[in-house]
Amino acid sequence: MALITLPRSHFYSSGLQTCRVLTCLRKYLSPDNNKSRKVMCQGYFSPQQEQFRIFHHANYRKHHLEKESKAYPVGSVFFQTAAWDRFEQSNGHVDHQRFYKELNNFTSSEQVLKFVTTLETLSDTMAAAALYRVSEVEKEKSAQKIPKTVLENEIFRALCFQFEYESTNLSDTGLVTALQALTGLHVDPQSNLLVNLIMECQNRLQQGHMTIHNLCVLGQCMVKLQNPNCAVLKEIILQLQGQKLQECTPEEIVAIYTLLQTAFGEAIQHQDFLDQLNNLCISLVYKFSPTVTSQILNALVTLNQTQAFPLVVKLCVHSVKFVSHFTNEELGKVLEGFIYFGYTDKFFIQALEEHVSTCCLTMHPESISKVMQYCSKKLILSKPIFDAVAESFVYQAEIFSPVQISQLIIPFGKLNYLPPNASLFFRKLENTIRTRFKYFPPQALLNLLHSCTLIGHPPVNYVAKLFSPYFLQKLQVQELGLSKSSLAQLTQLYLAVVLECPFYKGPKLLQQYQVKSFLIPPYLLETPMDLHLYKIVSVALIHLLEGRIYFASKVSTPCCYTVDIEIKLDEEGFVLPFTSDEDVYKRLALCIDDPKRFCLNSHNLLGKEAIKQRHLRLLGYEVIQIPYHEVEILPSRCEIVKYLKKKIFFHRYRFY
Incomplete structure (x- = not known):
């Protein structure tokens, strides 16, 4: 494994033997070699970054270790997040695992590069990991190009220089990790640096000895640098298909899924490979960590693996015990999987209720909005979740973006629920809308205000x-x-x-x-009547009223609503034929409510059905609700007729 030696201070001298690259590097960094240095630097970065192509003065020394020493896996899947005591400054060689743990604690490029300068010797995999961490922290800042502070850093420049001229001496892990880091930093693909690294990667690929992790990292880089249909990517997928998948670790499986997820266009051409991978995972789910579980679920969503539902079910069941251990991002991916595949689990809901009730005030706004989206999509009226979210909104509405606020409020209206702190909740909402009105996207604002209307506000x-x-x-x-x-x-x-x-x-x-009517696809404001339940009720009504002429079905009203069954009465209580428009004193609106009109596993009407019944009453109708859970328990038609008579005609009635 190649080693890169970096100084504790400038002009560090050493009696140790230096290598050919170090001699070149010293000559390159010489203050008398400004002209040649400028020429050598050109091509690393895109034209927008030319003004930052100046190297600073530093001397470096290099020690040799075995090229193929054990490589520590590097990447977002493999990084750990534990803290540890800092290195002893007297220790010239650093434990790899401790190095990576320490590296993950840094939150800026400056911290990473400064940390690198404190080390006497640095393996190529560690140097590549440092570059990768720089790319990670810059990505978190949404940087579209390398910042000036990074470009002007002498350590960053020196690392790039040695990766370019020592590419053939790098380990596979160091090589692909460096390529991954520089790709993430938007280094110019036509630069000598990236051209050398890519050529060396292709040479290693042809040899056919790269590990699964390194193949996947290389594949992701090729997708970003070229296109999902490039020849290199095709060769990588072919080599992955030749691997013994049953011997893969969960992390390697995630790496394969992530590559296929990145190269979606190429992945769909290898569905047989995906099916093989999906079937393998079913027997390995019990080994998956929270991170692996969320990443595979996310990949299945991206790859549209609806045929892998057995795997989805096992992953969803497995995720129940991890609800409190998921990071905000991981929980969001799991919920997206539940939504996409239409899966619900009462044990998962219970775990989610406990987690949100306990941690809502400290959860990330995006995670809270994702939880509410899940409840809204699956029609889950969870009072513990809704109450906790309402309390969180009252106390910290400022942390939510306008779109997140809309996603938070919509489920309250859709599922027809008023939290215990409704007065404070709506007062806070009104103040928030007033102060941030212009920042709400039009559709999000319409959805939000319409949701408030559904629950009577x-x-x-x-x-x-x-x-x-x-x-x-x-x-x-x-x-x-x-x-x-x-x-x-x-x-x-x-x-x-x-x-x-x-x-x-x-x-x-x-x-x-x-x-003119709310009963239009996609039926957002009215639910079509269930024909099976309607048939049961209508047959009993015919027997009760002694004729089909005494009620009408699917009656359109001037107020855009559609009444399931309408019965007309005159002033004395006589039942009129539905064709009669004279002497109508009262109209009865029978709402035949099947399970689709209620929240999941609940007798709580959805908001669109509640507002419909509320408006029909304001329009003069006497609304009579015929819910499915009252009808389905009746054993015979005779019992249903008695039920309707008691429900509809609780007073004496007559017919003309």
């Missing part, structure tokens, strides 16, 4: 802005044309203001932005 103070041509134009631009869903939401908002806030005298929603 129409946003009267903001309706005028929503109905303004300016907002509608912004919404139209964002959606590339107003969708039927948005128009339906606007219509229901307007209807709610008219019916529930008669004091509102502001602008109206123009007719051109109103829909």
Whole structure:
């Protein structure tokens, strides 16, 4: 393994024998060699970074170790996160494992490079790991190019120089890790540095001796530097297929999934390989750590592995015991997997409730919003989660972005739930919207305010802005044309203001932005009636009323709602034929509510059904709810008829 020796101070002299590269490096760093140094540096970085191509003065010495000593795996999958005591300054050789643990504690490039200068000897894998850590911390800062402070750092320059001119002497791990780090730092792919590293990687690849981890790292670099269909990537996948997968460690399996995830276009052409990998994982799930579990679930989502549902189920069940151990990012990936594959687990929900109830105030805003998205998508009304989130929002609404706020609030309306601190909750929400109104994307704001409407809190103070041509134009631009869903939401908002806030005298929603029915795909505002449940109820009604003529089905109302079953009564309580429009004193609206109209495993109506029944009452209907859980327990038609008679006609009725 090649070793790179770095100084404790400038002009460090040594009596030890130096190698050919060190001699070149000293000549290169000589203060009298500015011209040649400038020429040699050119090509490392993209044209936007030319102004930073100056090396500083330093001397370096190099010691030799065996080229193929044991390589410590480097990469986001393999880094550990434990703290330890600092190195003894007198120790010239550093324990690899301690080095990597220490490296992960640094949060800036300056810290990493300064740490490197404290070491007398540095193996190529350790030097590559240092560069990789620099790329990680710069990525966390969302840097699109290498910062000036990094470019001007003499240690960074010297490392790049030796990686370029010693590429043939590097270990496989040091080689691919250096390539991965420099790729992440957006080094110019046409530079001599990257060209040399890539050529050496291709030579090693042709020899066919690279480990699975190094093959995967190289493959990811090739995708970034070239394209997912490049010849090198095809060769890497072929070599991976020739490996003994049953002998792979969980970390190596993750590395393969991550490569296939990165090269999605190439991966879908090797579905047989993916199927083999999926089947193997089923028997290994019990070995997976929280990190491995979340990464594989995320890869299955990206690769659209819907046929791997047995593996998904095992991963989801396995993840239950890790809920409190997942990082914020890992928990988000797991929840995305649950959402994508449509999986729910009561034990996972219980563990999630316990975790959120305990840690909500310290959880990352993105994690909280992801939890609420999961509950919303799967219609899970978890009062412990919702109460904890409502409390968190009241105390720290400022940490949430406008989009996250929308994702937080929507489930409360969708699942028709008011938290115990509802007054404080809505007061905080109104203040937040008022101070940050212009920062909300139009669609997110519409969804948020519509959700408030579903639970009986129409946003009267903001309706005028929503109905303004300016907002509608912004919404139209964002959606590339107003969708039927948005128009339906606007219509229901307007209807709610008219019916529930008669004091509102502001602008109206123009007719051109109103829909005529809420029963339109994707059925966001009304749920279609379940035909099986309707048949049971209608047969019993025919027997009770002694004729089909006395009730109508799927009746459209002027207020855009559709009544499942309507029965008309005159002033004396006589039941009128549904064709009669005269002498109608009262209309009965029967809501045939199947499980799709309730929250998951609950008798709590969804918000869109609750607002529908609320509005029908305000429009003069007598709403009678016929829920599935009351009908399905009745043993016979005769019992159903008795149930309907008691439910609908609790007073004496007559027929014409």
